[in-house]
Amino acid sequence: MKQKLDMSGRDAREVRARVRDGKYAGPTAGLASGFAQANLVVLPEEYAFDFLKFCVRNPKPCPVLEVTETGSPEPVVTAPGADLRTDVPKYRVYEHGELVEEPQDILHLWREDLVGFLTGCSFTFEAALLAAGLRIAHVEQGRNVPMYVTTRECVPSGPFAGPMVVSMRPFKAGELPLVVSASGRYPSMHGAPVHIGDSETLGIRDLAEPEFGEPVEIEEGQLPVFWACGVTPQAVAMKAKPPLIITHSPGHMFITDRRHPEYEV
Amino acid sequence: MKQKLDMSGRDAREVRARVRDGKYAGPTAGLASGFAQANLVVLPEEYAFDFLKFCVRNPKPCPVLEVTETGSPEPVVTAPGADLRTDVPKYRVYEHGELVEEPQDILHLWREDLVGFLTGCSFTFEAALLAAGLRIAHVEQGRNVPMYVTTRECVPSGPFAGPMVVSMRPFKAGELPLVVSASGRYPSMHGAPVHIGDSETLGIRDLAEPEFGEPVEIEEGQLPVFWACGVTPQAVAMKAKPPLIITHSPGHMFITDRRHPEYEV
Numbered sequence: 074m075k076q077k078l079d080m081s082g083r084d085a086r087e088v089r090a091r092v093r094d095g096k097y098a099g100p101t102a103g104l105a106s107g108f109a110q111a112n113l114v115v116l117p118e119e120y121a122f123d124f125l126k127f128c129v130r131n132p133k134p135c136p137v138l139e140v141t142e143t144g145s146p147e148p149v150v151t152a153p154g155a156d157l158r159t160d161v162p163k164y165r166v167y168e169h170g171e172l173v174e175e176p177q178d179i180l181h182l183w184r185e186d187l188v189g190f191l192t193g194c195s196f197t198f199e200a201a202l203l204a205a206g207l208r209i210a211h212v213e214q215g216r217n218v219p220m221y222v223t224t225r226e227c228v229p230s231g232p233f234a235g236p237m238v239v240s241m242r243p244f245k246a247g248e249l250p251l252v253v254s255a256s257g258r259y260p261s262m263h264g265a266p267v268h269i270g271d272s273e274t275l276g277i278r279d280l281a282e283p284e285f286g287e288p289v290e291i292e293e294g295q296l297p298v299f300w301a302c303g304v305t306p307q308a309v310a311m312k313a314k315p316p317l318i319i320t321h322s323p324g325h326m327f328i329t330d331r332r333h334p335e336y337e338v
Numbered sequence: 339m340k341q342k343l344d345m346s347g348r349d350a351r352e353v354r355a356r357v358r359d360g361k362y363a364g365p366t367a368g369l370a371s372g373f374a375q376a377n378l379v380v381l382p383e384e385y386a387f388d389f390l391k392f393c394v395r396n397p398k399p400c401p402v403l404e405v406t407e408t409g410s411p412e413p414v415v416t417a418p419g420a421d422l423r424t425d426v427p428k429y430r431v432y433e434h435g436e437l438v439e440e441p442q443d444i445l446h447l448w449r450e451d452l453v454g455f456l457t458g459c460s461f462t463f464e465a466a467l468l469a470a471g472l473r474i475a476h477v478e479q480g481r482n483v484p485m486y487v488t489t490r491e492c493v494p495s496g497p498f499a500g501p502m503v504v505s506m507r508p509f510k511a512g513e514l515p516l517v518v519s520a521s522g523r524y525p526s527m528h529g530a531p532v533h534i535g536d537s538e539t540l541g542i543r544d545l546a547e548p549e550f551g552e553p554v555e556i557e558e559g560q561l562p563v564f565w566a567c568g569v570t571p572q573a574v575a576m577k578a579k580p581p582l583i584i585t586h587s588p589g590h591m592f593i594t595d596r597r598h599p600e601y602e603v
Contacts, residue, residue, distance in 0.1 A: 122387035125394065129402045130415060137394045142495075150395060150493060228415060230407075260525055260603050338525050338603045 100324035110326035111191035112303040115319040123231030130228040134305035136193035144185040151329035163322035170314035197262035219283035224276025232313040243295040268299040365589035375591035376456040377568040380584040388496030395493040399570035401458035409450040416594040428587035435579035462527035484548035489541025497578040508560035533564040
C-alpha cells in the first residue's frame, strides 16, 4: 500500500520505469494520477484486421486509443519510448484460449508478427465522477468494480463475437444527470453509461453475483448504472481462441503519457 | 434545385432509393435533413488493415463510422439494407492513383475482396452550428467549403501517409466558444476545430487559394476556424496508389439512417 501511495503523485514515465525494472508488479488503480490508463490486447497480425474492425464496430466497450506497428512494441501515439513488452505490471498469456502464463514481462514471447491494441479504461471517467463530487461505491468499499456478462451481443467481426460485458456503479436518482454528462465527455474511455436501472433487461440475473470483480452494496435509493466494459474485447478475443493472445492481467493496466483531459470532448 | 428542395424533407431511405434508381445523381448537401452523411472509401482487403489503422491513428480527419464485411456492400450498422454499390449519387474510381471513371454505380466494379469504409462528414456539425444560431459563410455565399492541404503530417500506417487536409469556416471572436462547444459534441464527425486563426502555422499560404472547394469571403472581425477534413483519408489513399480505390465524388455523400443526435456526445 505504501509503495502504491508513493506512486500516486509520480508521472506515468516514472511508474513505467519502475514496472519495467521489476520494482512494481501490482495493480495500477490510483498510480500516476492524472494520466489515462489503457487495456492491452496483443494478437498476431493475421487476426489484427478482424479485431480492429471488431473494436471499431463496438466503440463503447472497445474504444481504440492506439494500434502499434506490426512487430513494434512501442506505442508511439500514447507513450512514445514506452515498451508494451515490459511496461505492464502483469500480463496474461493465452494459447488457443487457455491461460498458460501470467508473467511480469513478455520479452520471451515477442514476435515480429505481433500487434498491440490499447483501448480506453474506466479510470478516466471515474476520475471525472470523483472530480464532480460523486462517490463511487466500489472505491469507497475497497473492492474491484463488479462486472457482468450481458445478453447484448456485440456486432461481430470475423472470429470475434460475443456478449458485451458491463461494469456497474450505483448512484442515486438525483445524481444520474451528472453521472451521465461527466462520464459522457470521455467517449474514448467508454463514455456515457449504456444502461441505467432494470438489470434484467441486460440479462443480469443477480447483481450480487458478478462474473468478474466483486459485488458492491447498493444503498436505498440508488440505481445500478452500467457502462460498457474494457473486459469485453479481451473476453471476445479469448473466445476466438487464436493460437496466441496476450493481455494485461485484470487491474494491471498500461499507463499512458496522455492526461485525462486530452480525451475529453 | 427544385429536385433538391423536394428531397430535404425526405428520409434517408427515400433519398437512397431515388439515387439507386438513377433518379438523382447530384450533391447531397441539404438532402434528408436530420440524417448523418458519410464519406466513402472502398479498398481491396489487402489494404484494409493498414487503412483502418490509419483512420484509428488519425481520428480527427478520419472518424470511422463503419467498416463493411469483406465482399459485402451492405453497411449493416449505419444503414441496414442499403447498398454501397448503388446508393451514392456519384463515385470516383482510381486505378494506381489515376482517376479512371466517375460512374453513378459501381456494380460492374464490385469484387469479393472489397471493403467499404464510411467516415464522418462535416454536415453533422454544420447542422449543430446552424441550430446554435451561427451563420456559416460558405452556405450563405452558396459555395463549397474551402479546403486546404496543411503541413501537419498524419500519423502514417503502412502505405498510407500524408498531410492533414482541413476545411475552413470563418467566425467572429465572440462566436468561437459556441463554435468549439457545438461542433465538439460530435467527435465522430470531425468534432471540435483543430486550429483557430493564424493559418500560416498550418502551412497555408493564401486563404484565397484553397486546394479543394471554393474560397469564401472573411468579414472584418472574423477569424478562420479550421476543422480536420474528410478529404484527408481519400487524399492519403489516392497517394498510396493501390491498384483500385473507389470513393464518393466530392459532395456526393452516402446518406445513413442515423440521425445527427445519435453521434452527439
